[in-house]
Structures are given as structure tokens and as C-alpha cells.
Amino acid sequence: MEVRVRYAPSPTGLQHIGGIRTALFNYFFARANGGKFILRVEDTDRERYSDESLEDLYSTLDWLGIKWDEGPVVGGPYGPYIQSERFDLYKKYAEELVEKGRAYYCFCTPERLEEVRKAQAASKSEYQGYDRHCAHLSDSEIKEYLRQGIKPVIRFRVPTEGKTTFHDIIMGDITRRNRDISPDPILLKSDGFPTYHLANVVDDHLMHITHIMRAQEWIPSGPLHVLLYEAFGWDVPQYCHLPMVMGKDGQKLSKRHGSTAVRDFRQKGYLPEAILNYVTLVGWSLDGNTEFFSKEQLEKCFTMEGIHKSPAVFDYKKLDWFNGQYIRQCDNDRLASLIAPYLEEAGFVSSPLTDNDKALIARIVPPVKERMKVLSDVVPLTSFLFRDVPVVDKSVYVAKGSDEEKTGEALKKASAILLSGLKEGKDEEVIETELAALASEFEIKVNGVFQPIRVAITNSTVSLPLFDSIRLLGLDETEKRLKRAISLFEE
């Protein structure tokens, strides 16, 4: 049988790490097994829905290079793939269960439900959830409520006896007593939209989904879903619950741990291949040694056997490391086009780029490449080229082991050596040797000479390599800044 899996997010927020990890696992599993990857939009929560979320879903998957075989936009044989467009379907199935006696109309108000909940909490009762107030209404009572114009919900009648087991490929058998299943969950809301439980089961069946891979937070409702399949008389698909992605404190990863939206990572300058690589390594491994995976490799080698049971903490630092690795592997031309937007946004270059800008960016790439963890790092790294903020505190120019007087003298002499050397077109190595000689003349370390020059030219003790900085800045500007620094020491 052909493998058919789906990613079924609800567009109520930006795509986050956890969600996208689920998407990736499903996608790779489908590819590795020659199956189909289906995208389904579960937009049944009309209050939290937003167009922005839907756009973010598409753009995030697109950015990661994840293409779906069936789903919105591309269509497919079991569409539509957006649940709000399948509205009528769910009502039909919910009513079918009512007719079978497996579900019933409920007219309780949200206020009453809230009171029941409060009372249960106050009494510390073991029993939690709906009190089945409407479970046995007579036909005439139902008619009367309807006549009053009260919009009912449809609730599933959970058996109070027995137990339900489902098999999870990763976890093994999971069993719950039926009386422990949250009593009589709502299938169809009063606005006519289905809840997750109904829509999910109906669509997975209708779309011939073979494997349900979703986060472990769904394990507790697994038995409920099995009960629903059985009530409909449908085959239960295979389950595979994915370990959760946690924050540093061991709680479910959320905004308070840092960025979780893929879009934020993208904006900061993470490469899609780094995100894709690291995220699939959260809760999955091939052999414990291989760490670098391209999308294409994962499309071949991904297996369910490599998925873990236990939750995994999302390590931002390891992601940074991966990203740095991918940046260093990056082709220079591509890197140039990747960093350009950050320079544009900083106002360092014009937008759109001029030919001069493009040429400059191409020259910026090599020295900056070894120094970036994220693409946005290019801004602080190169700001000295575009924003001249001279350092006026003399002590900053003074290297360890030197002093202000020596620094001033060294700066003056070094500038002369440097400028004349550059103007004569001397080899950089030669100039470097001469500067080193100057240092021993002053009986200071080499850096005692380089630091004041560096600070003069780059306005910082930390910078790109000196000669790279000079080449990027240009000789005139370099000379200007050196003179300015010298005069600072002459005051």
C-alpha cells in the first residue's frame, strides 16, 4: 500500500520549530518510502484564524524547499484540502453519528460549562470534564431547544466501560480506560465548524492517510480518535507520535525560550539548509555519528526507527554552529546575494543595488564569511565602512603591554610605514614585517602596533583583518582616519 502522510497545521500563528519539525518528518518519511506528502489546512478555529498565518505556512515551506504532492494550490484527488472549504462534510458525518446513537446534541451554554468546571475544581473531584447533562435528552426536549433557536453542539458519546488501545510505532501499545477519556468531547461546534477531533479523523480517512505522524501532545487523545474510527466503521491508520521539542527549562518550546517562529530565524539570517538539518536532528538520528544531512539525503535515508521516544531540548547554540558551518560552505556568489538584503536594510547600500554596491558586496564576502554565525552579523562586521564613528578614548588604542605614549608614537610611525608602503604598492607581507620590526623597536608586542592602527581605521578593537579592511575602505579614507587618530594623540 502506498504511504500517504500529511502535515495538518492550523493557521492560527506563525510556523514554529515544532510544527515544521513535524512537517519535515512527514515529508521525509513520504519521500523515503515513495509515498505522498499531503498538506491540509485545519482552519476550523475561526476566532484564531489569520490570513497572515496561512501565508506564512506557504512561504515557510517554500523557503525550506518542501513541496507537497497534494494540498492547497496544487490540488489533488481528495480535495479540497482546506477544511473550511469542506464545511458541509463534517456536519454530515457528525449527524451520522447522532443517528447511530454514538453522538448527541448538547444545548449547554458556555457559561454553564464554565460553572461545572469551577465546581469540579473546587471540590477536587477526580471527575473532570463535561457532566453529560444533555446525554439523554428526549426528542421533544431537543425539538423545544431548537425551536427556541438555541444552536446545539454535537458531542461524541464516549463509552464509560471498557478500555481502548492503539498501537504506536514508536511508543508501542497505549491503553486508556474509556472512563478516563475526557467525557463526551464536542465534535461539531455551535457555529457548525468541526473540532479537531472530528475534522482530523474524517479527513484522514477520506484522504486515505496511512500513517499519522504528529506530536506526542496528541497521545492522550489517541484512544478517542480510535473510538471515532470505530464508530464510523473505518480502519484505524498507523500512529507515530513524535517526541516533543522542549525549551531549556524542559517545558514545551515557546516564545519565552527565544525565537520559535521559522520566519524569525529566517530574518536573522539562518539558512534553510541549516534549519532543516538541525531541526530534523531534534528527536531523530541516523547512527549517532552523522550530523550533516542535505535535504536530498534525508529524502532517502529517513526512517521511523531513528525517531526517539523522549522529548528533546532545542539547542539554539548548536543551531548557530550548524548555520556557521553552512555559511562557510556557501558559494561566495550566493552568500553575496544572501547578505545584500541586510546591508540594504541597514542603509549601507542603496536599494536596489547599484553596480558599485554589488562589486563592494562581492569583496566583503570573503573576510566576512569566516566570521558570521547568522547573516545579519554582516552588519556589525562591516559598519565601519559605512558609518564612521571614531573612537575618541585614547586608552582603547593602547594594546596590552603598551602605554599611551608608545601607542601615540607607534601609531604615527606605523601610519607612515603603512601609507607609503601601500602607495608604493608594496606587498602586504612586506609591510607587515616592517610593522613587526617597528614593534620590537618599541619593545612591545606586534599587536601594540596593530591595535592603534586597527582602532583608527575600523573604529574598533575587533575587526576584519586589517589589510582587508583597508582594501574595502579605500586608501583615501584610510589615510584620513589615520591622520585623525594621530592628531588625537597630539592634543
Add this chain to the structure above:
RNA sequence: GUCUCCCUCGUCUAGUGGUUAGGACAACGGGUUUUCAUCCCGUCAACGCGGGUUCGAUCCCCGCGGGAGAUGCCA
């Protein structure tokens, strides 16, 4: 509260009834280097606890402890 699940270095993980328990990130130290970074080398660091089973348990069983998730007209 109740139910369900989970438990190897700080983190992600490999692994086996007998291993010096392996790798990666982080941290720390060193080397290369004009700073920073890259790169290279090294150090620190784990089988939650208690019982069993066994000649022998990190691994199998039981209990405990700890953690997480679920308990919504959210998914």
C-alpha cells in the same frame, strides 16, 4: 487532582547481558593568527535511585523518584 508518556555527559545522541560507555554542540585549556573569527589539538563531563533476575547488569523485571503532556465550542 486524574490519566498517559518519558528518563545515557549541561544539551542533542550512539551503544551493549561482559565496552577505557563512542560522537557532536556548549564550557574550559592550548596551537595557528595583526584583533576577532575560522581551523587544529586537548580537558572536563553521563547510564536518576532502590530492589530483584543473573557468574555478571547502563541494558531484562518490579518499585520509587523526577520530568513532560493531556484533561477547552484551541489545535
